[in-house]
Amino acid sequence: MPKVLISDKMSPLAAQVFRERGVEVDEITGKTPDELKAIIGEYDGLAIRSSTKVTPDILAHATNLKVIGRAGIGVDNVDIPAASAAGVVVMNTPFGNSITTAEHAIALMFALARQLPEADASTQAGKWEKNRFMGVELTGKTLGLIGAGNIGSIVADRAQGLKMKVIAFDPFLSPERALEIGVEKVELDQLLPRADFITLHTPLTDQTRNILSAENLAKTKKGVRIINCARGGLIDEAALKQLLDSGHVAGAALDVFVTEPAKEHPLFGTPNFVATPHLGASTNEAQVNVALQVAEQMADYLVSGGVTNALNMPSLSAEEAPRLKPYMALAEKLGSLVGQLAHGVIPRISIHAEGAAAELNQKPIVSAVLAGYLRVHSDTVNMVNAPYLARERGIEVREVRTEREGDYHTLIRISVKTEAGERSVAGTLFGNQAPRLVELFGIKVEADLAGHMLYVVNDDAPGFIGRIGTALGEAGVNIGTFHLGRRAAGGEAVLLLSVDEPVTGDLIAKVRALPGVRTAMALRF
Ligand SMILES: NC(=O)c1ccc[n+]([C@@H]2O[C@H](COP(=O)([O-])OP(=O)(O)OC[C@H]3O[C@@H](n4cnc5c(N)ncnc54)[C@H](O)[C@@H]3O)[C@@H](O)[C@H]2O)c1
Numbered sequence: 001m002p003k004v005l006i007s008d009k010m011s012p013l014a015a016q017v018f019r020e021r022g023v024e025v026d027e028i029t030g031k032t033p034d035e036l037k038a039i040i041g042e043y044d045g046l047a048i049r050s051s052t053k054v055t056p057d058i059l060a061h062a063t064n065l066k067v068i069g070r071a072g073i074g075v076d077n078v079d080i081p082a083a084s085a086a087g088v089v090v091m092n093t094p095f096g097n098s099i100t101t102a103e104h105a106i107a108l109m110f111a112l113a114r115q116l117p118e119a120d121a122s123t124q125a126g127k128w129e130k131n132r133f134m135g136v137e138l139t140g141k142t143l144g145l146i147g148a149g150n151i152g153s154i155v156a157d158r159a160q161g162l163k164m165k166v167i168a169f170d171p172f173l174s175p176e177r178a179l180e181i182g183v184e185k186v187e188l189d190q191l192l193p194r195a196d197f198i199t200l201h202t203p204l205t206d207q208t209r210n211i212l213s214a215e216n217l218a219k220t221k222k223g224v225r226i227i228n229c230a231r232g233g234l235i236d237e238a239a240l241k242q243l244l245d246s247g248h249v250a251g252a253a254l255d256v257f258v259t260e261p262a263k264e265h266p267l268f269g270t271p272n273f274v275a276t277p278h279l280g281a282s283t284n285e286a287q288v289n290v291a292l293q294v295a296e297q298m299a300d301y302l303v304s305g306g307v308t309n310a311l312n313m314p315s316l317s318a319e320e321a322p323r324l325k326p327y328m329a330l331a332e333k334l335g336s337l338v339g340q341l342a343h344g345v346i347p348r349i350s351i352h353a354e355g356a357a358a359e360l361n362q363k364p365i366v367s368a369v370l371a372g373y374l375r376v377h378s379d380t381v382n383m384v385n386a387p388y389l390a391r392e393r394g395i396e397v398r399e400v401r402t403e404r405e406g407d408y409h410t411l412i413r414i415s416v417k418t419e420a421g422e423r424s425v426a427g428t429l430f431g432n433q434a435p436r437l438v439e440l441f442g443i444k445v446e447a448d449l450a451g452h453m454l455y456v457v458n459d460d461a462p463g464f465i466g467r468i469g470t471a472l473g474e475a476g477v478n479i480g481t482f483h484l485g486r487r488a489a490g491g492e493a494v495l496l497l498s499v500d501e502p503v504t505g506d507l508i509a510k511v512r513a514l515p516g517v518r519t520a521m522a523l524r525f
């Protein structure tokens, strides 16, 4: 009988579903990482919320683990590449707590508008300070959404009911979707000075980290009120404190913090600051939704192999699986490469299967490309919802098959329409198993897309390889693999190299400063 550990507090209905479905279950919450390491080896499944951190170290001890189920949305507490490498499926429940979290953002907006927590404390202290608490109306005010996905669009809907004007910054929001949810799509620099209230609803990614930086906070309207129910790290907390103290920011409400649990914080005690302990998803309704859903999904997988809402595995039938799996790994890597290299909305993506690839069921391959592409910007994307999300974002998906073989026995090519014109990447399978990039924007280059990588476009000239090797060596960065390609001798060249640790902003700046470098960026697979 498969055995599951529930390691974070969740509705008792989860345990009930597991037992009803023939899965043994232990509920042991509040363990330290060392305590978890000591017991995790017994379990086939791990059901979590946001407290348990599933690190490579924990996974290394999880010798029987097959599935991690997140009763909620954000999976930033799970090392997904490490879980994938360990063959562990990671599932989440992408919609079960969206309404509840949107309602929390609205609640915090009211709390700020009318200083409810401070008025409550003062009144219960017997002060009756009627003249101290002068609020503002929400009616007619402008709400600026940063991130207009599932939760952001529910917040927009509720705010419109309150007669607010809603503007949104989300580079992946299509004009059609913006129209459908009734928001004005704007750039961040337009949102900051216009919004009376700003609320954040993006995942924490390299692009969104510190999106409300000191510099951006300084561009906000005087008297702005800011709400974050998404992830700590989206706002520069020290800069926020300064602007609250100076009165530029009239109020701020945080449900999430850079370091959690936040038991002490420089913002605590600041006037017009409201804090809640990551309560966004904490309603009876949402907790029932996510507990039932996670237990059903995990039991399905453990008992019958069914896969739903997996972040690192496609939904598949047992017969197709062995042949399609390596193709999906290739498709996902190519999609991710395109997503990391492209900027903003892509109106069209074409997926061309050539040779042996053209004989296969294209659906999982297309979903894998889209999941790889969209996951760069959202934790909630999986093989199931990627095609739907692509449609919602106005991305036209074209499928082309050519059964005749070209240079390779099997090939997948992804072409995207960008502002700079049509650009494509292509990959094949070595030995029918191992994904390899073979072409990047028209340049032949052979590379394994894996782990932390550095991508450089440079002028093909003598001495360049030595300079880059020296720059990395001086930065103490160890190179794993090194792949080169060029359009023509002396022309544009590309370099893809894998390194043993994350590529830092400092290293990118150093590489960009080298003579002959046209562009450089970090990639992650
Ligand atoms: N406080 C809580 O308890 C709680 C509860 C649920 C969800 N969350 C968090 O809320 C966040 C949003 O959840 P969701 O379900 O709406 O996710 P979602 O994936 O549906 O939406 C995220 C949106 O952010 C947009 N985005 C990505 N990069 C962006 C960028 N650089 N600038 C602007 N927008 C960008 C995406 O295009 C997408 O539309 C997640 O981080 C999730 O973990 C928190």
Ligand SMILES: O=C(O)[C@H](O)COP(=O)(O)O
Residues within 6 Å of the ligand: 049, 050, 051, 071, 072, 073, 074, 075, 097, 278, 279, 280, 281, 282
């Ligand atoms: O991403 C989520 O679903 C929320 O952050 C909720 O987290 P929690 O389950 O720990 O409340």
